[in-house]
């Protein structure tokens with residue numbers, strides 16, 4: 244063999260990393276399969292069939308669903324004063340507020356002004372909850388209702404009257420620890 248003939252040394256150098264890489268791939272594949280087996284076993288154990296829409300999926304208490312506008316319980320006046328802070332905080336720019344002045348003969352809210360128009364375009368809303376956080380009067384909160392699908396986009400613009408109304412059916416809540 245010539246002194247420059249690399250011969251078996253090169254073969255050994257080339258084989259070592261290749262076989263190591265193959266072993267590593269097999270090991271990773273085996274671990275992935277084991278992980279998938281565990282995941283599927285957990286899914287099957289924890290799966291329950293819910294007869295929707297007769298039976299609704301319960302949500303967590305802090306679930307952010309369809310918005311609700313609120314009134315004062317004692318006077319019935321609207322809490323919203325049309326300040327538009329919620330609209331300014333909305334990253335999806337999907338809230339429209341048009342304020343108007345209350346008068347002694349025509350009082351809608353407890354403040355100087357009220358929302359003559361309050362609309363949320365739910366087809367654009369990302370349910371981040373920023374509007375709820377921005378409101379200084381707790382006039383708007385995120386409810387638990389998640390059934391909002393419709394056939395046209397214009398029907399997903401919820402008006403003040405729709406947001407003030409109670410949902411027809413209450414969404415069940417999960418118990419603690421469920």
Ligand code: SF4
Nearest residue numbers: 333368369371372374
């Ligand atoms: S939840 Fe977020 S995206 Fe939806 S209206 Fe409120 S601020 Fe806008």
Ligand code: SF4
Nearest residue numbers: 323324326327329378
């Ligand atoms: S919901 Fe709250 S933040 Fe939005 S306009 Fe009414 S009072 Fe202002």
